[in-house]
Each structure stands twice: as structure tokens, then as C-alpha cells.
Amino acid sequence: MSILDAVGGTPIVRLDALWPDTGVELYAKLEMLNPGGSTKDRPALRMVREALASGRIQPGGLLIESSSGNMALGLAQACQVHGVRLIVVVDEKTPDDTRRLLTVLGATVDCVTAPDPATGQWLIARLARVQALLAEHPGSVWTDQYHNLDNPRSHEDGTAREVMEALGEPDAVLVAVSTCGTVSGFRDYVRAKGLRTRVIAVDVENSALFGRAAGPRPIPGIGSSLQPAFFAPEEVEVRHVSTRATVGGCWLLARREAFVAGGSAGAVVVAARRVANELPKGSRVAMVLVDRGERYLDTVYDPVWVERELGSVSQCIDEAMA
Numbered sequence: 001m002s003i004l005d006a007v008g009g010t011p012i013v014r015l016d017a018l019w020p021d022t023g024v025e026l027y028a029k030l031e032m033l034n035p036g037g038s039t040k041d042r043p044a045l046r047m048v049r050e051a052l053a054s055g056r057i058q059p060g061g062l063l064i065e066s067s068s069g070n071m072a073l074g075l076a077q078a079c080q081v082h083g084v085r086l087i088v089v090v091d092e093k094t095p096d097d098t099r100r101l102l103t104v105l106g107a108t109v110d111c112v113t114a115p116d117p118a119t120g121q122w123l124i125a126r127l128a129r130v131q132a133l134l135a136e137h138p139g140s141v142w143t144d145q146y147h148n149l150d151n152p153r154s155h156e157d158g159t160a161r162e163v164m165e166a167l168g169e170p171d172a173v174l175v176a177v178s179t180c181g182t183v184s185g186f187r188d189y190v191r192a193k194g195l196r197t198r199v200i201a202v203d204v205e206n207s208a209l210f211g212r213a214a215g216p217r218p219i220p221g222i223g224s225s226l227q228p229a230f231f232a233p234e235e236v237e238v239r240h241v242s243t244r245a246t247v248g249g250c251w252l253l254a255r256r257e258a259f260v261a262g263g264s265a266g267a268v269v270v271a272a273r274r275v276a277n278e279l280p281k282g283s284r285v286a287m288v289l290v291d292r293g294e295r296y297l298d299t300v301y302d303p304v305w306v307e308r309e310l311g312s313v314s315q316c317i318d319e320a321m322a
């Protein structure tokens, strides 16, 4: 037994106070209650276990991964338990507390200090740093969450199965996207079981995942400057939410449901309202809420930061409710 036995099996709760005017039943899968604080515990654990089982890595070996924070924490936890060394490449948007937790968990934190000069994208700079580290450390292994099929499989067998077992066949499930591992796992589960549930990706502005141009994205974890590796973009239904509305959604969740969730949850709740308004009364809508809000206290939940980056908190809330 270890802390890793606590990964998965997260609660699902009905949220009645958030969008009562929509007339739908709204459910939240509380992925922030995984021991590492996010849904990324699932793919992290699966990738480490599969790498060990296949002999790609041995105890004492070195894993390298790029992450905005959550995957890094999931990997740090799994690597510590399995005696694997870990270097995580993060960037300046990764909160300080996450970096400190990573160090406490025994990971080496390598922080990229400038975005890729050609594209202005932090992710591209992180991936270049991963390649440099792999070359510097012969025998090291890149888990590559962006292409590793154990990422979506962990959600197909885990997050998606748990939501569907709890709710039967909800009308829609909304999932924030970055690597697209989570949404892909849901899509695969729904297809394999022949369910009618609509699986809806929730993306932010300035994300290139679904054919738009990449630009600055101040909220870590959601959106990407890459194309999804697990499906063609046109295969998945998507809703885009502005950064302002995303922040407003977070504040509404806190004010109406006493629930301080991570940045991507704000986008998901806003998209859920828009989808719910198009559905018949009594429909059932599920949302996957990835991480908790403590790591966003200096950004999403700091009125000074919000004012500087986006306008006032009340403007953000208005946009979330528009």
C-alpha cells in the first residue's frame, strides 16, 4: 500500500446553487481530491507504472517531463514511491508553491525563464529544454504526456468510467483541455460503450488546439500552443471561453458553491452554463474539475492581479454570466 492507492475514486457532487436558472442537474467530478491535488495523478501514475513494467525505466533511473505543474506533482509522487528520479521542466507561470512542493517530493525543478523566441510560447521553450536535458543525461526517459497513450487510457479506465458509473448516461460531459488526454479518454469510453453522452472540450482564448492562433494565456493548465495528438481537432465538440469569463467562473464557484477550484474549472463552469441553456430542463450535465484553487491565490483569486491583467473581478463575473 502507498499514497498511490488513493489515486482515483474521487467524489462526484451535485451543484444546485451555481446555475439554478438553467433547470439542468449539474454534477462536478472533484478531481482536485486526488492526493497530488489534481486529475493528473492518474496519467502520471499510469505512465510511470507502464514505463517500469515495460522495462523502459528501472528503479533509480531518470524521468524527464515538461509540465505547467499538475502533471509534475503527480509524477513526483509516483516517482518517489517507485524510487525513480525525476526532473520536471516548468516555467515562470508555474506557481511558487507548486515548485516548492515538487522539491519537497524529491523532484529536481528546472524552470524555463523565457518563452520560445520564435513563437512567444512557454510550452515550446519547455519542450526544447526537455530535449536538451535528455541529451545531457544519457539513458534518461521522457514520459511525453503530449503523445503517451497511457495519458488518455488512465482517464478512459478511471475518470470517465467513474463518472459514467455514477451517473449512467449524462447528456453532456465538459472537460478542460491541454494535452487532451482527459477529453480523449472520455471520448474513447463513450464510443466503446456506445453511450449518447456528448463529450465537450473546453478551451480558452489564444489556444491553438482547435485551429485558432496561439497567443498569451495567463492561466496555467488550460489551452496549448500545440495540436491535440490523440485525435483530429474536428472530431471533438469544443467550446471556447475567454480568460475573463474563466476568472469570473472561478469566483462564482467560490461565492455560490463555497468551492475554491483551479483556473480551468472557471472555464468549465461557464461553458457548462452555455451548454445547459441549450438543453431541455432536467438534462444532466457533468463537469470534470481538475485542481484546487490554493495554487491560484496569487493570480485568479488575487483582485489586484485580476485588475492588472483583465479588468475588475466584477467585470469578469459579468462576462461569465453573459
Ligand SMILES: Cc1ncc(COP(=O)(O)O)c(C=O)c1O
Binding pocket: 040, 068, 070, 071, 176, 177, 178, 179, 180, 181, 182, 183, 220, 221, 222, 262, 263, 264, 265, 290, 291
Ligand atoms: C488545471 C488543468 N486543467 C485542465 C488540464 C487539461 O487536461 P489534459 O492535459 O488532460 O487535457 C490541465 C492539464 O495540465 C490542468 O493542469
